Amino acid sequence: MAYDYAPFPYVAPPGLTAPEARHKVVIVxxxxxxxxxxxxxxxxxxxxxxxxxxxxxxxGSRAICWAKRTLEIFDRLGVGERMLDKGVTWKVGRQxxxxxxxxxxxxxxxxxxxxxxxxxxxQYYVEQYLVERAxxxxxLIDLRFLNKVTDHRDHxxxxxxxxxxxxxxxxxxxxxxxxxxxxxxxxxxxxxxxFEGQTFEEHFLIVDVExxxxxxxxxxxxxRWFWFAPPFHKGQSALLHKQPDNIYRIDLQLGPExxxxxxxxxxxxxxxxxxxxxxxxxxxxxxxxxxxxxAKLDRxxxxxxxxxxxxxxxxxxxxxxxxxxxxxxxDNLGWKLARVIHGRxxxxxxxxxxxxxxxxxxxxxxNSSRATNFMTPKSAIESVFRDQVLALATDHPFARKLINSxxxxxxxxxxxxxxxxxxxxxxxxxxxxxIDAPLLDAGRPAWLIAKAQGQFTLLRVGHDPxxxxxxxxxxxxxxxxxxxxxxxxxxxxxxxxxxxxLYLLRPDGHVCAxxxxxxxxxxxxxxxxxxxxxxxDDP
Amino acid sequence: xxILDDKLGxxxxxxxxxxxxxxxxxxxxxxxxxxxxLVLILANEIADPARLTALMQAARPTxxxxx
Ligand SMILES: Cc1cc2nc3c(=O)[nH]c(=O)nc-3n(C[C@H](O)[C@H](O)[C@H](O)COP(=O)(O)OP(=O)(O)OC[C@H]3O[C@@H](n4cnc5c(N)ncnc54)[C@H](O)[C@@H]3O)c2cc1C
Numbered sequence: 001m002a003y004d005y006a007p008f009p010y011v012a013p014p015g016l017t018a019p020e021a022r023h024k025v026v027i028v029x030x031x032x033x034x035x036x037x038x039x040x041x042x043x044x045x046x047x048x049x050x051x052x053x054x055x056x057x058x059x060g061s062r063a064i065c066w067a068k069r070t071l072e073i074f075d076r077l078g079v080g081e082r083m084l085d086k087g088v089t090w091k092v093g094r095q096x097x098x099x100x101x102x103x104x105x106x107x108x109x110x111x112x113x114x115x116x117x118x119x120x121x122x123q124y125y126v127e128q129y130l131v132e133r134a135x136x137x138x139x140l141i142d143l144r145f146l147n148k149v150t151d152h153r154d155h156x157x158x159x160x161x162x163x164x165x166x167x168x169x170x171x172x173x174x175x176x177x178x179x180x181x182x183x184x185x186x187x188x189x190x191x192x193x194x195f196e197g198q199t200f201e202e203h204f205l206i207v208d209v210e211x212x213x214x215x216x217x218x219x220x221x222x223x224r225w226f227w228f229a230p231p232f233h234k235g236q237s238a239l240l241h242k243q244p245d246n247i248y249r250i251d252l253q254l255g256p257e258x259x260x261x262x263x264x265x266x267x268x269x270x271x272x273x274x275x276x277x278x279x280x281x282x283x284x285x286x287x288x289x290x291x292x293x294x295a296k297l298d299r300x301x302x303x304x305x306x307x308x309x310x311x312x313x314x315x316x317x318x319x320x321x322x323x324x325x326x327x328x329x330x331d332n333l334g335w336k337l338a339r340v341i342h343g344r345x346x347x348x349x350x351x352x353x354x355x356x357x358x359x360x361x362x363x364x365x366x367n368s369s370r371a372t373n374f375m376t377p378k379s380a381i382e383s384v385f386r387d388q389v390l391a392l393a394t395d396h397p398f399a400r401k402l403i404n405s406x407x408x409x410x411x412x413x414x415x416x417x418x419x420x421x422x423x424x425x426x427x428x429x430x431x432x433x434x435i436d437a438p439l440l441d442a443g444r445p446a447w448l449i450a451k452a453q454g455q456f457t458l459l460r461v462g463h464d465p466x467x468x469x470x471x472x473x474x475x476x477x478x479x480x481x482x483x484x485x486x487x488x489x490x491x492x493x494x495x496x497x498x499x500x501x502l503y504l505l506r507p508d509g510h511v512c513a514x515x516x517x518x519x520x521x522x523x524x525x526x527x528x529x530x531x532x533x534x535x536x537d538d539p
Numbered sequence: 540x541x542i543l544d545d546k547l548g549x550x551x552x553x554x555x556x557x558x559x560x561x562x563x564x565x566x567x568x569x570x571x572x573x574x575x576x577l578v579l580i581l582a583n584e585i586a587d588p589a590r591l592t593a594l595m596q597a598a599r600p601t602x603x604x605x606x
Contacts, residue, residue: 373556385559398545398547407552
């Protein structure tokens with residue numbers, strides 16, 4: 001059944017009749033990133049106003065692949081389990097050349113994690129769940145649909161903005177302005193900020209079809225199937241994914257010389273789908289033709305204006321790094337901005353959002369552009385190399401590794417960056433994200449990441465207790481104490497974290513320091529480092 | 540038949556991208572010549588004659604059958 005795009009209600013904002021008091025945070029854009037940003041801040045006691053020029057969720061499925069780390073973040077924001085329940089779980093990708101399978105990969109070969117490598121779930125469901133979660137936090141989140149931001153100005157100590165509504169225009173003032181307006185970001189354009197990168201000439205047709213019978217054939221288990229030169233789509237590439245509600249995503253490469261308008265029509269699309277699924281009945285749910293681009297801002301922090309999600313960076317979708325990268329931005333910025341607003345950290349801490357996430361987004365761009373380049377050779381010689389990699393891949397494992405149809409989203413490591421304190425022999429290195437493990441909480445199943453993220457936390461696996469150092473939450477695993485302690489029923493926490501390190505965790509679930517010896521002064525130094533931002537001698 | 544395991548590891552994508560960059564802007568003849576030079580240079584690095592023979596054979600059948 002087709003998704004029911006019920007519009008969200010518009011309510012005339014108070015600012016139309018009388019000036020509103022200066023807000024702490026205004027978020028422009030209620031896509032997945034703006035909504036997640038508002039929820040993250042609200043969970044840390046920071047109120048925000050969210051403005052969106054529209055009043056429905058994403059039209060068309062758009063982002064469908066949500067990665068493990070994103071789901072762990074969504075878990076903290078209160079929507080992860082709902083997404084997991086509705087979503088289609090998958091972890092195996094298969095690559096075909098012509099009709100032959102040349103290579104398959106398993107993205108999460110080991111058990112003992114709450115969330116799978118990936119789920120597929122249409123962006124409209126994700127946005128719906130986030131809107132409902134934001135509405136449940138209604139005391140702290142003021143969601144305003146059909147409120148289009150038309151201008152803004154940074155005054156140094158605050159930002160003022162102009163908003164158009166169906167009832168006329170009004171202005172707002174805010175301490176912090178977060179631009180989450182997507183790839184076309186009007187804020188970025190108003191500020192004249194360069195958004196440079198690579199545009200790919202190739203067109204891609206993206207189609208969602210609803211059908212009862214699985215196009216994966218006898219494979220019941222949903223997977224990611226990618227074809228180079230498929231038998232049903234000559235000389236190009238194709239991608240197949242399963243979504244909930246019996247909807248299948250089919251991406252077809254169309255080549256550079258294509259007219260997007262005529263391609264995105266039923267007459268053109270139906271025969272292409274028939275070539276894949278044969279006579280099986282199907283319903284076209286959504287289709288669109290895209291050209292993809294990889295680009296980013298140089299800086300994500302400009303005074304009191306902060307860029308998050310697609311407004312800061314865009315990638316081609318092979319590797320599912322767009323929405324997933326944006327959620328990692330939110331995770332990174334949320335606790336920092338909350339600390340600055342609560343007066344617990346200097347505003348300089350926000351500079352580390354800029355450093356850490358421009359680094360993460362550069363990595364995402366590098367991976368997505370390499371994949372897109374491999375899939376769409378620009379010259380005869382690139383085609384020769386690509387085809388010979390595929391030919392060698394049948395016999396040789398080394399060539400299979402070179403086949404690149406998208407390196408799927410992985411959280412980036414923040415090793416060596418300003419907030420981390422080095423600990424060379426810690427099994428999980430400072431800067432790395434937490435690794436999940438199954439626990440028992442008074443006999444009931446629980447998960448390590450769900451227990452440990454959200455605040456600065458000291459964590460230790462093994463017999464040794466964690467000393468009481470004011471200001472930190474404590475999580476003990478494999479021992480007991482007067483703080484939350486859990487059992488490690490399968491020994492996986494001990495295996496993954498070792499038993500001879502005390503870890504200091506950031507609220508965004510990254511390790512920021514690890515200690516062999518419990519030394520309160522060393523812990524205090526690491527914490528100070530993690531909460532104050534770059535020192536003068538940092539690059 | 541010889542099976543060639545992966546030795547590039549996580550550097551594979553970077554190597555491939557660098558190789559494509561190396562060919563950027565060359566005519567087909569220039570690319571062809573570049574490839575020949577590269578094969579000769581890499582052969583000299585490998586040096587071991589038995590290994591070279593095996594590697595040349597590994598390249599040959601695939602190229603012949605899959606063109
Ligand atoms: C075909 C396709 C497939 C994709 N697949 C994946 C995938 O599998 N996994 C993945 O992670 N990502 C994927 N992506 C990328 C993903 O969709 C984006 O990264 C994601 O939507 C970015 O979210 P956002 O909130 O930053 O921006 P958007 O979703 O674009 O939301 C921006 C919001 O801002 C509003 N807005 C704009 N201007 C104004 C204004 N002036 N005033 C008020 N509001 C405004 C808009 O109405 C919109 O609601 C895909 C994208 C496409 C196109």
